[in-house]
Amino acid sequence: MLARARAAGAVDLEAVRRAVGAVRDPELDLALADAGMLGEVRLPRGGTVRVVLRLTTATCPLRAELIRDVRSAATAVAGVSDVEVHVEAMSETERMSLAARLRGGRGSRHPFGRESSTLVYAVGSGKGGVGKSTVTANLAVALARQGKRVGVLDADVWGWSIPQLFGVRRPPVALKGLMLPLPAHGVVLMSVGFLLEHDEPVVWRGPMLHKAIEQFLGDVHWGELDVLLIDLPPGTGDVALTLLELVPDAQLLVVTTPQPAAQHVAARVARMARDAGMPVAGVIENMSTHVCSSCDAHTPLFGAGGGERLAADIETALLGQIPLDLPLRSSGDLGVPAMVASPDAASVVEVGRIAARLPVARRSLVGRSLPLTVV
Ligand SMILES: Nc1ncnc2c1ncn2[C@@H]1O[C@H](COP(=O)(O)OP(=O)(O)OP(=O)(O)O)[C@@H](O)[C@H]1O
Numbered sequence: 001m002l003a004r005a006r007a008a009g010a011v012d013l014e015a016v017r018r019a020v021g022a023v024r025d026p027e028l029d030l031a032l033a034d035a036g037m038l039g040e041v042r043l044p045r046g047g048t049v050r051v052v053l054r055l056t057t058a059t060c061p062l063r064a065e066l067i068r069d070v071r072s073a074a075t076a077v078a079g080v081s082d083v084e085v086h087v088e089a090m091s092e093t094e095r096m097s098l099a100a101r102l103r104g105g106r107g108s109r110h111p112f113g114r115e116s117s118t119l120v121y122a123v124g125s126g127k128g129g130v131g132k133s134t135v136t137a138n139l140a141v142a143l144a145r146q147g148k149r150v151g152v153l154d155a156d157v158w159g160w161s162i163p164q165l166f167g168v169r170r171p172p173v174a175l176k177g178l179m180l181p182l183p184a185h186g187v188v189l190m191s192v193g194f195l196l197e198h199d200e201p202v203v204w205r206g207p208m209l210h211k212a213i214e215q216f217l218g219d220v221h222w223g224e225l226d227v228l229l230i231d232l233p234p235g236t237g238d239v240a241l242t243l244l245e246l247v248p249d250a251q252l253l254v255v256t257t258p259q260p261a262a263q264h265v266a267a268r269v270a271r272m273a274r275d276a277g278m279p280v281a282g283v284i285e286n287m288s289t290h291v292c293s294s295c296d297a298h299t300p301l302f303g304a305g306g307g308e309r310l311a312a313d314i315e316t317a318l319l320g321q322i323p324l325d326l327p328l329r330s331s332g333d334l335g336v337p338a339m340v341a342s343p344d345a346a347s348v349v350e351v352g353r354i355a356a357r358l359p360v361a362r363r364s365l366v367g368r369s370l371p372l373t374v375v
Pocket residue numbers: 125127128129130131132133134135156159161233234286287288322323324325326328329330332333347
């Protein structure tokens with residue numbers, strides 16, 4: 001009894017507040033204390049701590065995850081034997097001031113302008129079905145596992161597949177005109193697929209499409225990203241040009257199969273992008289030679305050499321060759337990126353190599369105008 005009382009007396013409420021306040025909200029990419037989500041912390045009895053958690057909305061989809069994290073952070077403090085988490089919703093004023101803080105005074109302008117240090121890669125292919133979205137998803141997880149803060153914008157507004165590949169499908173939380181991207185497997189995501197209840201077709205052309213992409217860049221709280229991967233729709237169309245206008249520093253990553261047909265269309269995409277001023281960061285060959293895991297037979301189902309020829313043709317680097325591999329297909333169908341589900345698969349190992357080869361260091365500031373005022 002005495003020992004329990006001593007333990008209870010030993011609880012340092014300030015330490016509990018610090019530990020719980022440091023828990024991060026993965027959607028906001030902020031610590032609870034900084035997001036104004038930590039309410040009163042009390043010690044009602046014994047070693048029991050009572051924490052008030054103030055969520056942006058009562059129906060917050062991360063409610064269970066946040067309660068769990070708060071509990072484990074508080075329990076880790078010496079003397080705490082039990083944790084009661086009381087959940088409240090923020091007031092309108094609090095939501096408004098949080099949204100303003102997240103926007104950081106930039107209004108509806110997007111955060112990927114010339115002064116941004118986020119590397120933006122538009123992943124394009126030309127021909128459909130070459131595995132562009134699968135490569136994007138797994139590359140994103142690989143980069144996140146290297147410690148990068150990574151976002152994926154599914155700009156494939158007609159054939160989005162990022163929600164399926166990451167196994168998430170729910171509407172994003174909206175905070176006073178700002179959408180919170182959905183966190184999954186260490187990456188934050190936004191896709192038109194999150195906004196539509198059913199798989200209704202989207203007819204977006206020209207200005208509407210431009211507006212939609214602009215909103216996905218500017219009205220989403222991306223946080224401080226190191227890398228943003230943008231999954232382009234197949235074709236040489238409007239989205240790449242829109243992107244170039246909106247994100248002038250975006251670079252193109254071209255995905256092709258070894259087949260000449262895919263290679264030729266991909267070359268057209270790369271040339272079009274380059275003519276418009278978008279640099280090509282490299283070529284990724286996907287669906288390369290299949291290696292049988294039991295008999296070691298090498299089967300070049302889609303031929304060989306397309307990636308190499310394309311890279312030589314458009315004078316860029318061949319970043320890697322991802323083999324045709326069952327785990328890459330099956331994990332996509334299950335909604336868990338192969339990078340998580342089958343880290344040892346040959347295709348996954350190659351995606352990891354490609355991620356390590358991507359230039360993800362901060363871009364040089366040489367020749368850029370800096371947002372400085374000389375007084
Ligand atoms: N290396 C690979 N090995 C085996 N299957 C693969 C590989 N890459 C992709 N796939 C499979 O090929 C199909 C097409 O892939 P994905 O949807 O990623 O292509 P895409 O280029 O994004 O298509 P689109 O742009 O037309 O939507 C999917 O079923 C995917 O699981």
